[in-house]
Amino acid sequence: MSAKRGRSQGKQDHRRRTSGGIGLRSVAEQGFLELAYPRCVRERREDLEEVRAMLAAGEIDIAVDELRWLLEECRELLEAHKLLGDIAFSEGDLPLARAHFGYAYDMGCKAIPDGGLAAPLPYAREANRPFFEAGKGLASCLDALGEKNHASEILEHLKKLDPSAPLGLKEARSGVADKGRKELSE
Numbered sequence: 001m002s003a004k005r006g007r008s009q010g011k012q013d014h015r016r017r018t019s020g021g022i023g024l025r026s027v028a029e030q031g032f033l034e035l036a037y038p039r040c041v042r043e044r045r046e047d048l049e050e051v052r053a054m055l056a057a058g059e060i061d062i063a064v065d066e067l068r069w070l071l072e073e074c075r076e077l078l079e080a081h082k083l084l085g086d087i088a089f090s091e092g093d094l095p096l097a098r099a100h101f102g103y104a105y106d107m108g109c110k111a112i113p114d115g116g117l118a119a120p121l122p123y124a125r126e127a128n129r130p131f132f133e134a135g136k137g138l139a140s141c142l143d144a145l146g147e148k149n150h151a152s153e154i155l156e157h158l159k160k161l162d163p164s165a166p167l168g169l170k171e172a173r174s175g176v177a178d179k180g181r182k183e184l185s186e
Contacts, residue, residue, distance in 0.1 A: 021076050022111045024121075032120045034127040035111060040074035048079055060087060078104040078130035085137045098141040104134035105154070112161075121161040132158055 021038035047070055054063035064087060067080045074080075085100035108131030112121075123132045135158045142151035 022078075022107055024111050024117075025127075026119065032122050032125070033117060034121070034125040035078075035108060035131060037078075037127065038074075038076055041077050044070055044074060044077060044080075048077075048083075051080075051083065055083070055087075063087070076107060078107060078134060082130045082134040082137065085134065085141075089137060089141065094141050094144055098138060098145070101134045101138035101141060104130060105138045108134070109157075117161065120163065122164070123162045124164075128162075132162070 021040075023036045024033050025036035026033055047066070051063050051066050051070075054060075054066065064084065067084050070077055070080050071084075081100045081104035085097045085104070088094075088097035088100060121128055123129060135154050139151040139154045142148070142154070
């Protein structure tokens with residue numbers, strides 16, 4: 001958001017940026033926070049739409065190549081990491097899935113102050129979904145790899161960020177991997 005636009009609309013825009021460029025933006029009039037991404041992420045929205053179309057058409061290899069290329073240009077593209085994690089998980093490559101989900105989750109966590117948040121970070125906001133979905137994917141991988149305590153910690157962290165427990169987090173805590181790949185593809 002440009003400074004001019006923010007001031008002209010009278011919105012408060014408090015951002016906390018990480019070294020990777022992801023920060024937080026306060027949507028004060030609505031009482032919540034959302035992740036704020038650098039320009040490179042915003043500029044690749046159409047590219048991600050094309051990747052989703054490739055995946056829907058079953059063009060997995062082409063989509064993977066496109067996602068890797070997008071990440072070479074913009075490491076902060078959490079949704080690309082999340083999609084690569086989904087693909088790796090569905091192919092049974094849990095270490096690779098864990099790496100992609102974990103990278104996206106960690107980048108989102110770095111935007112959160114050590115003392116916690118003063119307002120909710122709702123999953124319902126489009127900007128926050130890749131972070132939450134990557135966290136859930138990471139928890140699924142960890143659970144499948146036998147790291148149930150770590151998986152539970154991640155799910156609890158996500159629940160604290162959005163108390164409405166999106167993505168079936170309550171159910172996921174009792175057995176993250178029980179629903180397996182089907183849940184992640186939905």
